[in-house]
Amino acid sequence: RVPARTVIWAAGVTASSLARTLGGVAGAEVDRAGRVTVEPDLSLPGHPEVLAVGDMVRIRREGAEPLVLPGLAPVAMQQGRYAARLVRDRLAGRQTAPFQYHDKGNLATIGRASAVADLNFVKLSGPVAWLGWLAVHLFYLIGFQNRYLVLIRWSYSYVTHGRGARLITEPPPPPDA
Incomplete structure (x- = not known):
C-alpha cells in the first residue's frame, strides 16, 4: 500500500x-x-x-x-x-460452444525478487510469488531457444542489478550538419 x-x-x-x-x-x-x-x-x-x-x-x-x-x-x-x-x-462441420473466459488469477512483480500472486485458490507474495511469476512467463514463451535466452538475460540482469527500463531525460544530439 x-x-x-x-x-x-x-x-x-x-x-x-x-x-x-x-x-x-x-x-x-x-x-x-x-x-x-x-x-x-x-x-x-x-x-x-x-x-x-x-x-x-x-x-x-x-x-x-x-x-x-x-x-x-x-x-x-x-x-x-x-x-x-x-x-x-x-x-470440419462441427458445432462449437460460445467463448468462455477462465480466469486463472493474477501475477505482478512489485520489485526486486518480489511479486504478488492471486491464483484464485491461494494468495502469495514475496520471493515465492516472484519465482512463480518467472516460471509462468517462461512457460508461455514459444520455443526452447526463446525461453533459454530470456532466462539468461533475466539472470544477468538480476546478478548485475540491471534495471529493466531506462529513462532518457536529455534531448538527442543535433544531427551533423
Missing part, C-alpha cells in the same frame, strides 16, 4: 481504432471506449467469417449488458485459441 492523498490512473483504456473501423463496416455496435460488440462466438454480427479478439471487443450476452473482459494477455490468448478451434471446427 502506498499512502497518498490523490491517486491518478494514467494508463490508456481505449481500444484499437481497428475495432471502430470493423464496427462501422459491419454495422456492429461500438462502445465509447471503442470496443466493437461481437457475438458469443467472437464473430462480428452478420459476418460469421470475421472474428475479433482481445481488448478491442466486448461480447454480446442474451438479456444482459455486453461482457467486457480485462485487457490482459491471458484473455487474448484464450480468445486466440478459441478462434483457432472455431475455424477448425467450422471447416
Whole structure:
C-alpha cells in the first residue's frame, strides 16, 4: 500500500481504432471506449467469417449488458485459441460452444525478487510469488531457444542489478550538419 492523498490512473483504456473501423463496416455496435460488440462466438454480427479478439471487443450476452473482459494477455490468448478451434471446427462441420473466459488469477512483480500472486485458490507474495511469476512467463514463451535466452538475460540482469527500463531525460544530439 502506498499512502497518498490523490491517486491518478494514467494508463490508456481505449481500444484499437481497428475495432471502430470493423464496427462501422459491419454495422456492429461500438462502445465509447471503442470496443466493437461481437457475438458469443467472437464473430462480428452478420459476418460469421470475421472474428475479433482481445481488448478491442466486448461480447454480446442474451438479456444482459455486453461482457467486457480485462485487457490482459491471458484473455487474448484464450480468445486466440478459441478462434483457432472455431475455424477448425467450422471447416470440419462441427458445432462449437460460445467463448468462455477462465480466469486463472493474477501475477505482478512489485520489485526486486518480489511479486504478488492471486491464483484464485491461494494468495502469495514475496520471493515465492516472484519465482512463480518467472516460471509462468517462461512457460508461455514459444520455443526452447526463446525461453533459454530470456532466462539468461533475466539472470544477468538480476546478478548485475540491471534495471529493466531506462529513462532518457536529455534531448538527442543535433544531427551533423
